[in-house]
Amino acid sequence: GAGVSQTPSNKVTEKGKYVELRCDPISGHTALYWYRQSLGQGPEFLIYFQGTGAADDSGLPNDRFFAVRPEGSVSTLKIQRTERGDSAVYLCASSLNRASPLHFGNGTRLTVT
């Protein structure tokens, strides 16, 4: 079956620009997560959605980062005024519910020049 899909797979943008990263979770999964992974490090938690609402956004680094999931399925991670330090792989995961294992997509590699 279809797994978690993330688009684009690669995104190059200039410092100061706005970017949107899309995540299509597995159908029927109510929980959705965003993580960020820098080179040589493990993924770091950003935000968790249960349905349409952000149940935990404690991992978002600052107010330039925002995520939505308006219909409880597709989610978009939005980054304003990008900085070079935002360069990383942004991973999305979904799970059947918050007690189930996470299924990850292959990520979007964001490069800010």
Place this chain on the structure above:
Amino acid sequence: DAKTTQPTSMDCAEGRAANLPCNHSTISGNEYVYWYRQIHSQGPQYIIHGLKNNETNEMASLIITEDRKSSTLILPHATLRDTAVYYCIVIGTGANNLFFGTGTRLTVIP
């Protein structure tokens, strides 16, 4: 945030069992041990999890010590495709923030 300690890297000969250790001496009674792996350029993949008892599935076995302070992930017959970074994660039921750490880089050698 680190609740687990893993070796930085390990090698294993193809066809042999790979035994990946993890220390979690501060684990609480309601916390599970989860294992994920990440193959190069892919997202993490769930392998197995357990609470107290040993667990086995089609991918691996998980052996948890009686005091629950450490565990071992066993890949019974390692193949070249098992080369990856393996993450041992301790998390409570219903918690939503997996702390991955840096994991163990397993290299399976032909």
